[in-house]
């Protein structure tokens with residue numbers, strides 16, 4: 001349906017408002033979580049990590065089935081094997097799901113010429129951890145994306161979205177969604193099972209598969225950084241074309257096989273790369289154990305950063321106090337990398353199956 005001139009104008013205001021909000025977000029990628037004043041534009045640091053597409057026609061809850069590599073993240077929206085109005089992008093903690101959504105937002109805002117986002121009229125990117133208790137997607141858009149644009153109301157948003165032919169919705173972090181798997185019959189639930197927005201492209205990123213999914217849902221997963229991605233990251237985000245500095249970081253990385261393995265995780269690798277370059281102190285770590293203990297503090301920051309904007313102040317202020325952390329660190333076995341990693345990402349290893357943050 002044609003928009004009235006008045007709604008056309010509102011749509012323009014809405015798009016401008018969304019772009020402003022996304023810019024603040026994509027300009028604030030923070031590779032070392034505890035250094036808050038070192039923020040990067042996503043496009044200046046983003047590299048192609050591994051993306052695979054699931055070939056299984058049926059939805060299985062595990063990661064079984066056969067997977068094939070996609071060459072570029074941009075193909076998530078164009079590859080025929082992922083052709084559907086409902087898509088899931090799975091990835092372990094720290095594998096780059098949120099960063100990928102920011103890159104897509106960047107592509108949309110800047111009309112990047114070879115991006116499928118260029119053809120999208122309106123991109124809605126919401127962080128699911130913020131949407132607890134919110135029934136209406138239009139209200140969520142107003143509160144989290146257009147709070148600074150008083151000329152666009154919740155009703156305007158609804159009218160525009162319902163009458164716009166090309167809307168793309170990305171919901172980031174289903175595992176962090178307070179209403180996950182709850183069958184609350186709100187707009188998020190309805191979108192996922194296609195009771196709402198049948199003709200709108202909806203992508204959900206998540207660490208694990210939601211319980212209720214429709215069979216049309218296609219899946220991709222992020223598999224982390226291989227050698228090529230790491231090399232590219234060091235050059236693009238850390239040292240530029242300074243060959244000597246590139247070699248220095250790589251030497252540090254490959255001198256310990258444990259480190260090499262765990263640096264497949266983008267969250268860990270980017271911290272490692274920046275620290276290896278920046279910190280004299282880094283050279284003084286006498287053991288991998290010390291290095292991991294140091295990293296745990298960084299992970300703790302990664303977790304706190306997420307919790308800042310959800311109603312979980314109790315969790316941060318009472319449970320995750322310095323003394324709690326100090327105690328937990330004393331008893332951690334740094335050889336158990338899985339444990340460290342889960343701990344850092346807010347998942348207690350024992351509770352992981354229920355996907356609850358530990359407390």
Ligand SMILES: Nc1ncnc2c1ncn2[C@@H]1O[C@H](COP(=O)(O)OP(=O)(O)OP(=O)(O)O)[C@@H](O)[C@H]1O
Pocket residue numbers: 029030031032045046047048049091092093094095096097098099100173207233266267268270345
């Ligand atoms: N493709 C990438 N290019 C460059 N840096 C990346 C990339 N993916 C991830 N990173 C870095 O790793 C950090 C962690 O990634 P991100 O927060 O996107 O992971 P996630 O999968 O959303 O984790 P979680 O499950 O905890 O939400 C980012 O802050 C960013 O610095």
Ligand SMILES: [Mg+2]
Pocket residue numbers: 097098099173
């Ligand atoms: Mg995330």
